[in-house]
Amino acid sequence: MTADLLIVDRLRAGYGAAVVLDELSFRMRPGEALAVLGRNGVGKSTLLRCLMGQVRVHDGSVRLGQAEIARVAPQARVRAGLAFVPQEREIFRSLTVDEHLTFAARPGPWTRDSVYGLFPRLRERRRNTGTQLSGGEQQMLAIARALTLNPSLLLLDEPLEGLAPIVVREVGDCIRRLVAETGQAVILVEQHVRFALRLTANALVLDRGRAIHHGPSADLLADRPLLDRLVGLRREAAASVDTETLPCSIKTATTA
């Protein structure tokens, strides 16, 4: 039996005093691909930023391999084996493509040249600076940059967001190959639900910072009503709060 790669245990985190992740727990095996799904604003991106150390942890623990990382600096998390592809891509405007792939590289199978093998388009633009790239190329570069850190776990935050449909296919293909052929462990946050489910082994569904579902992606893909209920738009049963529970002061305010 192999040890778990990542153990998130009762994690509470948020921006300042705001709580975005509330008592969140889950585990991942080495080489596993996990999709994190949920509607807007449920804390998916915050989860990745929190794992990366960019969001304040209120409580709980995060173990990556042997290291407890919930409270260490982001650069120490990279040493422990994380790499991050942020939603906004955050390409360095004054660095060339080549420089993006060498300035922080860590030893391992991924090198500048092997990354170019995965993204041939980037090799053609190697002398260009970050700002001269198209949206799709920037996304590839953000993934490539993260790979050169040779992570044991790659965090991808909505890599297809804001890309033209044809580019979506190209970037999607790259991610598919990355997961299927290289056995890279990833956490994929994605609004393209079916794409994410087809790509990953397991799926974690969040709602208001809590896990409301965790199971094989294939099952979820097959169960259309369940998927609709978990991440789709649906009418709530609005019975959980009725007017009887209102503080009297607010009710009087209505009539005032």
Added chain:
Amino acid sequence: MIAELAELGFNGLAYGIVLFFMACGLSITMGLMGFANLAHGATAMLGGYVLVVAMRDLGLPFLASLPAAFAVAAIAGALFEMTICRRLHAAGELDQVLLTIGVVFMAIASATFGFGAGQQAIVMPGYLTGRVAFGPIEVSAYRLFLLALGAAITIGLVTALERSRLGVRIRAAVDNRAMTTACGIDVGRLFTVVFALGSGLGGLGGALSVNLVGLDPSFPLKYLVFIMIVVTVGGFGSMTGTLVAALLLGLADVACKYFLPEAGAFAIFAVTAVVLYWRPQGLFGRLA
């Protein structure tokens, strides 16, 4: 007339180069960490006094004293960063400004205590004291030396920033500090190195300026203004901006003193105020 103008321009550029040395380290540290270090002028003064001591008391030649000025200032900068600056990264600008002004005041008092309030005299080597003629144009040898050294160091600096891994990391951190950290780079340690380098360059600038503008304990306060003008007008973190602003300021100052002696520094401050009002982020700066 043309020869006069040419010499004026030449002097302005030489002065600008010295200002660039004194300001470029501050520009990077401002851009990297947003740390308002008004004590940078004190570091430059330290470099000046190191040169004076090395040449006058230790009898070192001028060219050997320059690296000494660089080294002492760099070490002092690194110590200052590691002991004091580090506690103030999260503090507001006002706290940073107050603390570093405090350091300036202490430096002034210490310099007066150690060296007296007067101007320091150094004897320059013979090959730098004369004048060199290019056809009708005749310029001072020291200014020619300054320009040559300045050009060499600027080119070296720019190349290092372009090519070396450290330089690339610095550029990345100035662009986006959080993402650089998320790439596994310890920006805090990077900052210490940059701070030391910047202080060293400031010290070198101070050493070079001894024979150009003189050296006395009021140096940090007098040049603080010019350094801050160069940095803010040039835009934090922009090497090109700092260079252009320093050369412009050098030229403007020399021209002002020549053509409008009554206006003095007034014109320069006025232009600065206008530029900052128009572009608070500086000429080459980006809005944070």
Added chain:
Amino acid sequence: MTAVLATRDLRRSFGALEVTAGVDLALLPGARHALIGPNGAGKSTLINLLTGALRPSAGRVVLAGQDVTDLPVAARVARGLSRTFQINTLFPRLTPLEAVLVAVCRRTGALARPLRRLAGCTAEIDEAHDLVARFGLEAVCDRPTGELAYGQQRLLEIALALAARPRVLLLDEPAAGVPARESAILMSAIAGLPRDVAVLFIEHDMELVFRFAERITVLVAGRILREGTPDEIAGDPEVRRVYLGEDDE
């Protein structure tokens, strides 16, 4: 009935990107209107255009029959358009009572008279206190705001906006960041908002949206995709497609 807040062909570009691409929105008096849409749909930009924090590239904003397109933020508040913020942006070292008092004094004009004493503003102090108490904050109303629980700060956000006695209230993700155990009181506070105030809220929490909204507008890529009753929106295949992200198939 005429709209209390309306936009006509509102547009805003950032560089070549048109973030708001011709929005026509109408809010009736007393409306409970939700604005939803995926990330990057331009919801925040739209709010900023409505409040005056951003100027539109084209189009008009009309508040209670007056064209306010060229007015700055403060002037729109004075004319009856208040907002809350997505992330608490309060006054950490002022107490809730003081903060609301500032807003009340602004409305009554007391703020413009530097020679008046605070002690003489009893009417304003009473009103501020009533408002703070109405949101269940009387127990903490003279503690520094920075020491309050997050949910309480969210309530104070709404109280501050109401202190201007607005005709229109814009709630920018009122439930964001509130832990589950504190959310019930927030929900009831929103349910208890005065009926004569039109409320437009941006919210990701679908439970909140479907509980309180009487109309829903779906914004996608800076345009209005659909507008309708909650039932119409929930059953709309186009909206489902956007929310399930199935456009890549």
Added chain:
Amino acid sequence: MTLAISMAEPRSRIAARGRWRWPETVFWLALAACYVIFPGHLQLLAQVMIAGLFALSLDLLLGFCGIASMGHAAFFGIGAYAAARLALAGWSEPLTGLVFAGAVAGLCGFACSFLIGRLRSIALLMVTMAIGLLLHEAANRLTWLTGGDDGLSGYDVAPVLGLFRFDLYGRTAFLYCLGVGFLVFLALRRFVHSPFGLGLEALRENERRVPALGIAVQRQVAVVFTLSAVVAGIAGGLLAQVTQSVALEVLSFERSAGVLIMLVLGGAGHLYGALIGAAVFIVARDVLSGLDPVYWYFWLGLILAAVVLIGRGGLLGLARRLPGRFR
């Protein structure tokens, strides 16, 4: 009914914010008593009052609005030169002289407020510093107006209220400064405890949020900056009248830095912090520069570093922290 009483409490507390308390009476009586206790140091005590007034003017900006200025000596100097020029023009009545000094400085402050209102953080510090230096340089050059390096002197100041002649021992000077200082203090105290003053605290706490309350920030800044300049101008005018001379030093960067130090030393945002900081600063300068003027700069720097690194909130903040919270 008990509920109603407990609910009324925060309300009465907010209404009581501006109430005069007994330690304030003690403070001012102690100041006045200095006249009897330190008859040999009345000139110095007058300097304390002048510096205190100047620090109060900066407190309005920094303590209540969160606007830091590195060139506040500009308005102090303008007031000083205005008062001196008026006296040189033959108008020697001191109180109207102060009004004139305050008015001229206030006009300049009003003009500057449009520049200041736009800027924040580093840019604000740099521009205020540049304005201060600009003025210093201008005064240095415009010798026909300011006397340049020599400054202005040789003017008469008439007796205060036509009764009290300025004497060598500084008796009149001290009482005059104390009286003017007390009156200005009362006015400022009233001002900061008005609804407008509360609005300023909101501006200090969160400048971006204030427009959403319906408050026009630029107007707030214009009012405060003007008022602050008026008070600084009055302080400068006092100096010009009491010392019967004005030197270029009134516009110096050291003076701008000094007043900032007084304020952070005493504690910004309390009014009394400004006065206490000024007193400590002026007395310390007198004692330490009496030892050796060179050392004074060293101590000055050390005080600054200490205030920033350990003494958050200044002396007043320290006094409050020691016995826990009493408010």
